[in-house]
Amino acid sequence: MRSMAMLPVVLAMTSMTTAQGRMEQSNALVDVEAIALPLQRVAFGSCNHQDREQPLWSTIRAREPQLWVWMGDAIYGDYKAYDEIRTYLPPFPTFRDAPPEMLVEKYAKQLGHPEYQELRARVPIIGVWDDHDYGLNDGGKTYKYREASQQIFLDFLGEPPGSSRREQEGVFASYTIGKDGQAVKFILLDVRYNKDAYEDARGDFLGEKQWQWLEDELTTSTASFHVIVSGVQILPDDRVLPGENWARFPYQRRRLLNLLLKSNAKGVILLSGDVHFAEINQVQCSEYRSIITEITSSGMTHSWGEANWFDAFIFQAANLILPWPFRPHHSSVYGHKNFGEIEFDWTASPLPTATVQILGEDGQTKLRHVVSSHYLESDANEGDPSRSCRAIQEVSMPVLFTRQILLLGCVGLLIGGLLAALLACVYSLVVLYKRSFAFMANLQHRLFDGYEKLD
Known part of the structure; x- marks a missing residue:
């Protein structure tokens, strides 16, 4: 009887071991050192369901990026439990914690995708997770499998066994590519491992250790551009539906803006995913002396513009009626499948520039914004410069x-x-x-x- 009771556990472990074997066979080490310098083109994206059609990979490969950056939801590892009674009782918890063996199977499926394999064979890949590849919708530090999930995610990226990312609490990381005035620093934030519950208005996404790490990464950097990646949107706080964004923790959003403004970092570009559409958002600080730009690329396999007719109508109506003050233009949004790209021009005068684009399935540019390699400015006497930050459009x-x-x-x-x-x-x-x-x-x-x- 005891052996029969242990059978499901044995089968689960066998399945997990087999899937991990498939992941190891298909993995290559992350090797950003092999990138030809100076860095010219980087591609990025988020919200990629392993069970759906993935039409963008051939378009991405054709653009010949030197680096691919995952911004979260590289797979959808969590699941919905419609067959459980508690799903229909307050607080209506639809999603369940994904166990490690389920995550391994789903990562293995993504790694087995032929076109993704072709990209991985040519292009170094770095990235950070969001909630669905973390293992729980809107998940945070209470997710019971977070330690195992961290190792599985890093296996998916091909992170070396001795990497410091495997020893720390969370998957945050930084990569500096280039030198001598042509360096780009990628700072990947982990907004899941230490995330508090949203019920706490003074809650946090990062945790104090990650905050100290981020401050060091910014204040000691000499890079010409700083690309900061967050799984959820940072700047906008005007959403009709709360969703997930840094505005849910307003004190931490201000703390991040303060850190950016005081750091003297050059060429700051914020990237985010999560929302299943692409968008450009900006804030102006210190009476327009500093403008911080965020580009969101989300929806590689499913998006609002291609959802069922009711969701698509709501999306179109909202974009038509609402003022969207954080967008530099009312039309700075794209609702279909997309990925992002950054092209660096090191010969631009008077300062190098980074052109950030959103591209569609057809490979055409849908949104575009240029960021120069200039310092963010703030009043040295301001103790809290973030208080001067406003949406780029006054409404x-x-x-x-x-x-x-x-x-x-x-x-x-x-x-x-x-x-x-x-x-x-x-x-x-x-x-x-x-x-x-x-x-x-x-x-x-x-x-x-x-x-x-x-x-």
């Missing part, structure tokens, strides 16, 4: 509130119209049923009368 609260009410009204009308149409259909079916019943009863009565006359 009054009455306008924002009115637009939000208008959007909710449109959604309400749509839902009301759908309910009215549904009720009309039900009413028509009931009327049709009654008439059919009456017709059949009348027909039966006539036939019965006819039989009586024949008798």
Whole structure:
């Protein structure tokens, strides 16, 4: 009986070992040292479901990037438990913690994708996770498999066995590529391993050790560009639906902006994923002396613009009606499958530039922004320079509130119209049923009368 009870455990461990073997066979070490200098082109993306069609890899390879950067959700490792009673009881926990063997299987499937294998054979890959490849939707430090998940994720990236990333609490990392005035520093933030619950307004994404590490990485760097990657959006705090972003922890968002402004880092570019559309957001600080830009690329396999008709309508209506003050232009959004790219021009005058683009499945540029290698400025006497940071477009609260009410009204009308149409259909079916019943009863009565006359 004991051996029978142990059978599921043995089978799970066997499955996990087999999948890990497949991962090891397909892995190559991350080798950014092999990149030809100076760095010219980097590609990046997020939200890639291993079970869906992955149409972007051939387009990405054709662009010949020198580096690929994962910004989170390289796979979808967590799962939904619709067959459990507690899913339908408050607080309605749909998602479940993904056990290690499930993560290993799903990473192995992604590593087995032929076109992704071709990219990995040519291009060094670095990256950081978000919630779905971490193992739990909106997950944080309470995820019970986080230590095992860390090792599995690093296996997926091909991180060497002795890497310091395997010993620390979280997968944050930095890479400096280039030298002598042509260096780019990539700073990858882990917003999962030490994340607090959102119920705590003073909660944190990073944890104190990562904050100290980040400060050292910024203040001691001489790189011409600093590319800072976060799995969730950093700058916008105007979203109608809260979702996941740094605005959920407003004190930590201010702390990050303060650190950026005080660090004297040059050429700061923020990258993020998570939201299943692409977008450019900006804040201006110290009366426009410093502008911080964030480029979001999300939705490699599924996006808002290609969702079901209702979600697509909500997305289009929201983008049409709401003011979106953090976007430099109202149209700085792209709702279909996409990936991002940075091209560095080291000969630009007076300073080197980085052109950040969002590209679609057709390989065409959908969004574009240029960042120069200049220092972020702040008033040396300001103890909290982040207080001067504002959305790049000024929108009054009455306008924002009115637009939000208008959007909710449109959604309400749509839902009301759908309910009215549904009720009309039900009413028509009931009327049709009654008439059919009456017709059949009348027909039966006539036939019965006819039989009586024949008798």
